[in-house]
Amino acid sequence: MFFPGSLATTLKIECIVEQTYGPWWQSLHRTMLRGILGKTFRLVGYTIQYACIAHCAFEYVGGVVMCSGPSMEPTIQNSDIVCAENLSRHFYGIQRGDIVIAKSPSDPKSNICKRVIGLEGDKILTSRPSDFFKSHNYVPTGHVWLEGDNLQNSTDSRYYGPVPYGLIRGRIFFKIWPLSDFGFLRDSPNGHRSPGD
Amino acid sequence: MSFMKLKAISILLTVINFINNNNKKSGDQGPWWQSLHRTMLRGILGKTFRLVGYTIQYACIAHCAFEYVGGVVMCSGPSMEPTIQNSDIVCAENLSRHFYGIQRGDIVIAKSPSDPKSNICKRVIGLEGDKILTSRPSDFFKSHNYVPTGHVWLEGDNLQNSTDSRYYGPVPYGLIRGRIFFKKSCS
Numbered sequence: 001m002f003f004p005g006s007l008a009t010t011l012k013i014e015c016i017v018e019q020t021y022g023p024w025w026q027s028l029h030r031t032m033l034r035g036i037l038g039k040t041f042r043l044v045g046y047t048i049q050y051a052c053i054a055h056c057a058f059e060y061v062g063g064v065v066m067c068s069g070p071s072m073e074p075t076i077q078n079s080d081i082v083c084a085e086n087l088s089r090h091f092y093g094i095q096r097g098d099i100v101i102a103k104s105p106s107d108p109k110s111n112i113c114k115r116v117i118g119l120e121g122d123k124i125l126t127s128r129p130s131d132f133f134k135s136h137n138y139v140p141t142g143h144v145w146l147e148g149d150n151l152q153n154s155t156d157s158r159y160y161g162p163v164p165y166g167l168i169r170g171r172i173f174f175k176i177w178p179l180s181d182f183g184f185l186r187d188s189p190n191g192h193r194s195p196g197d
Numbered sequence: 198m199s200f201m202k203l204k205a206i207s208i209l210l211t212v213i214n215f216i217n218n219n220n221k222k223s224g225d226q227g228p229w230w231q232s233l234h235r236t237m238l239r240g241i242l243g244k245t246f247r248l249v250g251y252t253i254q255y256a257c258i259a260h261c262a263f264e265y266v267g268g269v270v271m272c273s274g275p276s277m278e279p280t281i282q283n284s285d286i287v288c289a290e291n292l293s294r295h296f297y298g299i300q301r302g303d304i305v306i307a308k309s310p311s312d313p314k315s316n317i318c319k320r321v322i323g324l325e326g327d328k329i330l331t332s333r334p335s336d337f338f339k340s341h342n343y344v345p346t347g348h349v350w351l352e353g354d355n356l357q358n359s360t361d362s363r364y365y366g367p368v369p370y371g372l373i374r375g376r377i378f379f380k381k382s383c384s
Contacts, residue, residue, distance in 0.1 A: 103371035
C-alpha cells in the first residue's frame with residue numbers, strides 16, 4: 001500500500017517537472033553541465049591557488065636550479081644541480097664571495113650565475129694581470145660586481161659593467177648533483193681581487 | 198579541501214579523546230578539568246594553524262595578483278610633471294613587462310638602479326639599439342649613445358628636475374616592474 005502511493009506521487013512529480021522543465025533528458029543534461037562547470041571552476045580555482053603558493057615559495061624561500069655553462073668552473077660544472085635561497089636578497093644580506101643568480105643585464109629572459117666580487121663602493125681591479133698599468137673602478141651605489149670563477153671563459157661584469165642589485169634573484173649555497181661534489185660550495189679559486197678585502 | 202579535512206580530523210580527535218577520557222577511570226587521566234583543558238588547547242592549536250594557513254594562502258594569491266596583473270600606485274616626486282604630479286594615484290599593469298611589450302613612450306615603474314629598495318617612474322625614450330641624443334641642447338657638439346641590448350633609456354618628463362638615464366645610464370630591462378596606463382584625475 002505504501003509503494004503504489006509513492007509511485008503515484010513520483011509519477012505526478014515527474015509530470016509536473018516535465019511540464020516546467022522540459023523532457024527528463026534535458027534536465028539531466030542541465031544538471032550534468034552545471035556539475036561539470038562547477039567542477040571545472042573549482043579545479044581552475046585550486047590550480048590558481050596552488051600555483052600562486054608555489055610561485056611565492058620559489059620566489060621568497062628558494063628552490064632547486066640547474067646551472068649550465070662553463071663560466072663557474074671548477075666550482076660549478078655544466079649541468080650541475082644546486083639549491084638557491086632567496087631570503088638573503090630580500091634582507092640585503094648578499095656578501096662578497098657569494099655565488100648569486102641574477103637576471104642577465106644583456107638579456108632579460110635568461111639568468112646568469114656568478115660570484116660577487118665587490119659590493120657598492122668597493123674598488124675593483126679591472127685591468128688584466130698582464131697589463132702594465134693597473135686600472136681601478138669603483139662599484140656605484142646599488143650595484144655589485146660579478147665575475148665567474150673561470151676567468152678565461154666567463155662573460156661577466158668585466159664585459160657588461162657593474163650589475164644593479166635589483167637584478168639579483170637568489171644566492172646559491174648548496175650543490176646536490178653530482179653526488180661526488182655534494183655539499184657546500186667552495187671559495188673562489190682566484191683569491192681576492194679587490195684591495196678592500 | 199585539505200583544511201576542511203583537517204578540521205574534520207581535529208574535531209573527530211577531540212571527540213574521541215574526550216570520550217576516552219570520560220570512559221577511563223579517573224585515576225588514569227587525572228581530574229576532569231585536566232582533560233577538558235587538554236582538549237580545549239588542542240582545539241585552539243588547530244584553529245591557530247588553520248588561520249595561519251589561510252593567511253599565507255591569501256597573501257600568496259594577493260602577491261601574485263599584484264605582480265602579474267597590476268595594481269594601484271601612488272607616485273611621488275616632481276620628475277614626471279606635468280604628466281604625473283606629486284602624490285598622484287595611478288594604475289599600473291604588469292602584463293606588458295612579462296610579454297615584453299613595453300614600447301617607446303610608455304611610462305614605466307622600475308626598480309631604481311642606484312637604490313634597490315625604491316622605485317622610479319619614468320618614460321621610455323629608447324629601446325635597445327636606439328640612438329639617443331645625450332648631449333644637452335646648449336652643447337655645441339652633439340653626442341649620441343646607443344642603448345645596449347637588454348636595456349632601455351628612461352627620462353622623466355620634467356627634464357630640468359629629473360634624475361634618470363642621463364645621470365645613471367641605460368637601465369636593464371630586468372628592473373622594469375610595470376607600465377602605467379591610467380591616472381585618476383583629481384580635478
